[in-house]
Amino acid sequence: MIKRISKSGILVGLAILLVLGTALLSGCAKEASAPSGKISVVSDYPSLTPLVDFVGEEDLSVLNLVGFKAADRAMKELGFERGDPDILALTDAGYIAQIGEYTSEGALDGVIMTAATSQGKASLINVHKPYNSPLWFAFFDKKSKNCVYLEAKSDVLKTYLDREKTGRDAALTAFMKLKDGEIFSPIAKENIDAAKLLNNPEPWQEKMVARVFGGNEFSLITLCNLWAMGLPNDFMKVAELHDHICPGLTSGYMITKYIKENFPSANPRNEYTVIAIPPWCKDDAMIQIFETNVGHKAMYVKHLTKEQQKALSGEAKKVANIFINKATNKGIVVGFDWPKVYEVAEMPDEAIAKFRDFTTYWWWWGRLKEDIALMGYLDKPEDFVCTIKEFDTTPEQIEKLTTAGVNPLVELGIMP
Numbered sequence: 001m002i003k004r005i006s007k008s009g010i011l012v013g014l015a016i017l018l019v020l021g022t023a024l025l026s027g028c029a030k031e032a033s034a035p036s037g038k039i040s041v042v043s044d045y046p047s048l049t050p051l052v053d054f055v056g057e058e059d060l061s062v063l064n065l066v067g068f069k070a071a072d073r074a075m076k077e078l079g080f081e082r083g084d085p086d087i088l089a090l091t092d093a094g095y096i097a098q099i100g101e102y103t104s105e106g107a108l109d110g111v112i113m114t115a116a117t118s119q120g121k122a123s124l125i126n127v128h129k130p131y132n133s134p135l136w137f138a139f140f141d142k143k144s145k146n147c148v149y150l151e152a153k154s155d156v157l158k159t160y161l162d163r164e165k166t167g168r169d170a171a172l173t174a175f176m177k178l179k180d181g182e183i184f185s186p187i188a189k190e191n192i193d194a195a196k197l198l199n200n201p202e203p204w205q206e207k208m209v210a211r212v213f214g215g216n217e218f219s220l221i222t223l224c225n226l227w228a229m230g231l232p233n234d235f236m237k238v239a240e241l242h243d244h245i246c247p248g249l250t251s252g253y254m255i256t257k258y259i260k261e262n263f264p265s266a267n268p269r270n271e272y273t274v275i276a277i278p279p280w281c282k283d284d285a286m287i288q289i290f291e292t293n294v295g296h297k298a299m300y301v302k303h304l305t306k307e308q309q310k311a312l313s314g315e316a317k318k319v320a321n322i323f324i325n326k327a328t329n330k331g332i333v334v335g336f337d338w339p340k341v342y343e344v345a346e347m348p349d350e351a352i353a354k355f356r357d358f359t360t361y362w363w364w365w366g367r368l369k370e371d372i373a374l375m376g377y378l379d380k381p382e383d384f385v386c387t388i389k390e391f392d393t394t395p396e397q398i399e400k401l402t403t404a405g406v407n408p409l410v411e412l413g414i415m416p
């Protein structure tokens with residue numbers, strides 16, 4: 001009896017063990033078949049969900065998280081929810097700021113998926129900077145005109161990116177636990193309403209000198225305020241390359257509009273030869289709008305000395321660009337009317353006189369004032385751009401005009 005009981009007891013025991021074992025094994029199997037990159041950080045921070053869903057848990061990186069952290073802080077500082085149409089994000093992430101050897105494009109996804117601002121929604125300006133520029137983020141609220149700026153500490157970021165290579169889960173978890181001040185410096189919040197800055201420039205000048213936005217003050221006050229006024233998307237792409245919006249860039253944008261109307265080409269990248277004479281900010285607009293890069297041999301740049309400038313008279317004083325169409329062998333010399341800009345922007349004499357005095361507020365004051373005035377004329381390029389000369393040419397002359405040592409204005413009879 002006892003034996004029998006114990007026998008059946010053993011059998012029951014074995015059966016229980018078998019069931020438990022199977023359950024354990026299947027549990028282990030489940031664990032093993034989960035994504036190999038499964039990490040704990042996601043369950044600890046639910047607000048990471050949109051970002052993690054987008055990049056994939058197995059590919060989540062410290063770079064994604066720095067974008068998340070910047071956006072998350074800005075959302076608290078400015079009091080906005082993800083997807084708020086009044087918010088503009090700006091960053092040099094991925095274009096082309098690097099952290100040591102690490103490229104920074106992952107931070108873009110961190111911003112886009114956290115704040116839900118994007119280039120497709122025209123609520124993200126990706127500012128071009130050199131490879132060794134600090135990685136920075138800015139968020140601007142159209143309603144309050146407040147702007148939050150965060151600059152990533154390169155050394156901290158690099159440490160975590162190095163750690164990520166050998167122990168990603170631990171690196172991500174540790175990075176998420178860092179305080180904002182340990183990742184970013186400076187973290188600044190300023191009101192950059194153009195009307196306020198123009199009416200009372202001294203306090204802002206102090207902040208410009210103090211580099212409250214890490215040296216990006218002029219970029220941010222112009223990009224943000226003009227975006228709030230309804231910056232067209234093609235102009236935004238021009239500004240991304242140029243880093244800021246100045247009246248020089250706007251003049252270039254207007255010249256491209258004038259050329260589209262008065263000297264059109266079905267294939268600008270292949271047909272146009274553009275000579276920038278003299279070059280100024282405008283020429284970045286030509287490159288973006290017509291894809292007439294120097295590297296495509298579609299853009300030639302020729303400086304004019306003070307003496308050469310003095311030799312220009314009449315309409316030729318306005319000279320800005322020569323456009324040649326290689327398909328038709330026709331050319332046009334266009335000019336830009338700066339006195340007209342002073343007029344429409346109601347520039348005080350002192351602002352014109354001190355336009356290049358970078359020791360006072362006048363330099364940014366004058367540019368911001370003109371920027372804002374010109375926004376009302378983006379569709380009226382003919383008010384500022386003029387045709388100085390139209391001409392017929394030949395492949396031989398085109399080669400000559402673009403060759404080193406040749407002054408195309410002399411060649412075309414515009415300058416003695």
Ligand SMILES: [Zn+2]
Nearest residue numbers: 246248249281
């Ligand atoms: Zn400029």
